[in-house]
Every structure is written in C-alpha cells, then in structure tokens.
Amino acid sequence: MARPAAAPDFHHIALQTFDLDNSIAWYRDYFGCRPTWATDKFSELTRSRLPGILRMAEVALGPANFHLFEREEPAGVTPPTATGIQYQHVCLSVDAPADLPVWRERWNELFASGRYVFLRPEAPTEIIVDDMGTHSFYCLDVNGLEFEFTCLTGSVTGEAP
Numbered sequence: 001m002a003r004p005a006a007a008p009d010f011h012h013i014a015l016q017t018f019d020l021d022n023s024i025a026w027y028r029d030y031f032g033c034r035p036t037w038a039t040d041k042f043s044e045l046t047r048s049r050l051p052g053i054l055r056m057a058e059v060a061l062g063p064a065n066f067h068l069f070e071r072e073e074p075a076g077v078t079p080p081t082a083t084g085i086q087y088q089h090v091c092l093s094v095d096a097p098a099d100l101p102v103w104r105e106r107w108n109e110l111f112a113s114g115r116y117v118f119l120r121p122e123a124p125t126e127i128i129v130d131d132m133g134t135h136s137f138y139c140l141d142v143n144g145l146e147f148e149f150t151c152l153t154g155s156v157t158g159e160a161p
C-alpha cells in the first residue's frame, strides 16, 4: 500500500459556536488570537455538512489556527456535556510551570469581567501534577469546549495526561 512521503502538518481546529462575535472576542482576549480571515460564503458541501451555517472566522494562535463556525442555534439546544462524543479536549503546552497559574488567573479575570457569554460557566480546574511531573489544568471556552494547559517540564516521558 502506498504511503505519503511525509506526515501531514497540523493546520486548524474547527469548532462550532452560536455567537461568533462572542467567540472571536474571547479567543482574542484570552489566547491573544489574531483574526486572519472570515467569510459568509460556503460551498454546497459545507452547507450540507453544517446545516444552518451562517459565518466563519479564522483566528491564528502562533502557527496553528482555530476556525470558528457560527451556526443557527436550534431550539432546545444544550451545550457540550462531559459525556457526549466530541474532541474531548485540545491541549496547549507552555514553557514553565509558573505560566500555568497566569493562564488560569487570566481565565478567571475574563470570566469575572462579564464581557462574554459562557454556555458552561464552570471554573478552571486546579493545577494538578501527575506522577511523571507533568503540570496541567483544564478550562472551557465560551462554547463549553475543553482546553488543557500543560507543562511537560520534569516529565519523564513527555506525555500529557
């Protein structure tokens, strides 16, 4: 069986939102994401895959990107749950354990500002240290999607939890 010559490069994570402006503002203010492009024109394939799609915006975080897809909010919608099938979390690594409380406190400050609507208004977890010395905590974006921040310094294997 033929195998491509090189492994593919990671390009973007696409996520869904019912409030694009809320999502763009939070991704900009929390992560420091930079808006790169946006559109409200979609192919038939996209419209069939994502019924109710209205707009999308790309925001860049370093070499990676988030695609924020705004869709019509159906009646009776529920935010992501801890048990539903989805990408369970997206993990971002930082250089030093001391960076983790800074990111965690930044999350709390933006939440307390009242400037954003959070579908799952849950506080970040505590910072944990596993048996391999990996530090991490978990927090949710405005859409209820989970991120992990981790620092692998001191880790034996380099694997995140």
Ligand SMILES: [Fe+2]
Residues within 6 Å of the ligand: 089, 091, 148, 160, 161
């Ligand atoms: Fe993880």
